[in-house]
Amino acid sequence: MNNIGYYDFHVHIGEQISGHTLKDDFAELKSLCERPPEQDNPPLLGLGAFVTEVAQEKLQDTYQRMKDKAERDFGKPVHWHITPTQSKCKDIYPLLQAGCDLKLYTTYRQAGLYSSYEDIEHWMMDLQDLKTRILVHCEDDLIVQGCSAQKEFRHPFDHTFRRPEIAENKAVGIVLDLAVKHKHPVHIVHVSSPTSALLIKEAKMSFPDISCETAPHYLLYNEERLREPDAHRYLCTPPYRKESSRGMLVELLQEGIFDILASDHCNFPEELKDNYKNKLDQIPQGIPGISSLYTAVYSALVKTGKISLEQLDRLLRIKPAELMHIQG
Numbered sequence: 001m002n003n004i005g006y007y008d009f010h011v012h013i014g015e016q017i018s019g020h021t022l023k024d025d026f027a028e029l030k031s032l033c034e035r036p037p038e039q040d041n042p043p044l045l046g047l048g049a050f051v052t053e054v055a056q057e058k059l060q061d062t063y064q065r066m067k068d069k070a071e072r073d074f075g076k077p078v079h080w081h082i083t084p085t086q087s088k089c090k091d092i093y094p095l096l097q098a099g100c101d102l103k104l105y106t107t108y109r110q111a112g113l114y115s116s117y118e119d120i121e122h123w124m125m126d127l128q129d130l131k132t133r134i135l136v137h138c139e140d141d142l143i144v145q146g147c148s149a150q151k152e153f154r155h156p157f158d159h160t161f162r163r164p165e166i167a168e169n170k171a172v173g174i175v176l177d178l179a180v181k182h183k184h185p186v187h188i189v190h191v192s193s194p195t196s197a198l199l200i201k202e203a204k205m206s207f208p209d210i211s212c213e214t215a216p217h218y219l220l221y222n223e224e225r226l227r228e229p230d231a232h233r234y235l236c237t238p239p240y241r242k243e244s245s246r247g248m249l250v251e252l253l254q255e256g257i258f259d260i261l262a263s264d265h266c267n268f269p270e271e272l273k274d275n276y277k278n279k280l281d282q283i284p285q286g287i288p289g290i291s292s293l294y295t296a297v298y299s300a301l302v303k304t305g306k307i308s309l310e311q312l313d314r315l316l317r318i319k320p321a322e323l324m325h326i327q328g
């Protein structure tokens, strides 16, 4: 292959999340682009980053500030996914016209990120001409709330009960129905449940402009990792799933159900997480992943013959470039 390298479509950097500043910004990622083109650990070619609306600044201004920073400190292609929390369609129309994706969440009410299914449908109707792709974090908030109320967050493993696969499956099913109904492009982020992946496969047959990703941590780890010492540092949402689900996700990857792999890189300082070791319901969740995205999958799945190098190249370079409108 001539163009050795990879893209990461799903990266949280340079933002504050739930009041905590992420550990890294664009400047820190530049060294990943300067790696020699080695087959097992190639350079980063570009990424998809998030801009979330905050109370004290207009979304357009936050976007412009982050875009300027990315151009100055990173210098590689960046595709933008924007999350309005207050703005309406007309307020952010220029950003959507410029090609930004929309990113919506069916959960995280407390953080102010929640959109109801009706809200999502309204966005689709408002954007019926532009057909802006909507990325959706799918976990049904009512199910999450119900399960969380039944299981106090005392141990990292409790996370698996509080945010079960059924919450993801329910939200994925509803969002897919909306995408098919309105013929609206949708991308389901970090699919962690094989049932959700199968729902996506089926919906794609009715409406092909649906895409999805899973993250290496759902393919390489199972929920037992949350019983390890210091497992509070590995908390991410959705949580790691049971071994049978992990194994099925790998099989579904082999079948080609996932369009791309992306890290959902969301790196908080370990000292910060350690401060919340005994207050797990408030711990900043998210794990790093952009630097190991390619190399972890290469060693676990390509070297073991589970997927081919060509499949990996498609999942991490060709298809993400397509989704981000980057000329390869």
Ligand SMILES: [Zn+2]
Residues within 6 Å of the ligand: 010, 012, 264, 266
């Ligand atoms: Zn994310």
